[in-house]
Amino acid sequence: MTLLATERIKLFTTRSPWWCALLTLAVTIGFAALITGTTDAGGGSVAATQFGYQFGLPVIMVLAALSVTTEYRFGTMRTTFQAIPNRAAALLAKTAVVALLVLVIGEISAFGSWGIANLLKPSADFALNSSADWINVTGVGLVYALAAVVAIAVGLLVRHSAGAIALLMIYGLAVENLIRLIPNVGDDIYKWLPFNVANRFLTGDGSNRGAVLDGPPLSTSSLGTWWALAYFAAFAFVMLAIAITVTRKRDA
Template sequence: MTLLAVERMKLFTTRSPWWCAVLALAVTVGFAALMAGTASAESPITIAATQFGYGFGLMVVMVMAALAITTEYRFSTIRATFQAIPNRTAALLAKTTVVALLAAVIGEIAAFGSWGIATVIEPTADLAINTPFEWRAIAGIGAVYGFAAVIAVSVGVLVRHSAGAISVLLIWTSLLENLIMLIPRVGRDIHQWLPFNVAHQFVTGDPDPSARAIQDGPGLSDAVLSPWPALAYFAGFAVVLLVIALTVANKRDA
């Protein structure tokens, strides 16, 4: 508990988490307001459409998570941390836990905030949360944000430089996973198992066939796993990457 309290104070006494949280909420809720404002009788606002901007908020949250660790390496405060807490694994796990919990909270606030603003703008729209798909499409955002933050912290530990870690995360999520589909013969098969594509399946997969067309919301995933196994796969990827990062951090100089 002491380590968690220390990491919480370190995180909330810097400006970047606050700015990133505000930006993530503004982007996701802003897109929901835009979708609701441009809805029509022919194309009404739907539960999935309210979460159209969750991917943009995810990128901001991952930047926040990477900065939480890379700034310690940049200003060499990580050395003081490791001197005070010789158990590097415990120190880094505490930081990862605090950052992941914050990311999950931001995800939940962003998701329900997006749904709420759409409800206010289009009060007559059918935005009741009834089906398992609709609950995953909103409440599931927090879980995806949380595990994505674990991945971002792990990349930050491995790279140690803010610009490098952020570049790796953003290029991978927004570009490389899609470019892999261009590889002849095996590209699409590989893409089905890439982590963020699989995480997207948890949010968008297995829609209620009686509901509106899911194409009005975030794009569909081509992952072969069903939603809950997809979340477990994404979580497993995050844990494996974290274990690798902890192993490297314990073997090299701070």
């Protein structure tokens, strides 16, 4: 508990988490208001309220990466490892605190987006009537939290804010889609890429969408909903395990 309290204090006494949290909420809820406000009266779907999820995700990953790279930048990571020789315990505590914060931000953004849609268009059917609807909303926090674990792992491996953020943004915004351009095997590889699989968890087969563009992009993964979540979680924790192993073997 002492480690968790220490990491909580370090996280909440810096400005970047607050700014990233506010930006995530503004982007996701703002897009929900925009998309809902431009649909026909009575139109729309639960999935449409979560359209901003894909724009909040990069900000969340920046938040998580900065929670690590900022410590390397100012040398406080060295002090942490001197005070806590068990580096794995210190890093797991940091990961737990950041992931929990991101989970809360994700749920607030998802339900805030859903709430603003109901407020702006009370005549539309935004009721959470099915498990797919519930996952589409509540699943945002889970995906954000696991994405934060991935970002922390990248931050530990790269250790520089600009490099880690650039790597995360390039991969998240471009690399997975570019993989599809590889002749013959591109689409087969893309089915197993982590963020494509994460979208499978959120969107399922898309049966609850009002239109193709409603909500996060549909996934081409063939995994079932909960298997997709398990796959993304496994990827996140394997990345974290690699990062902790590397961190334990090199100088702080």
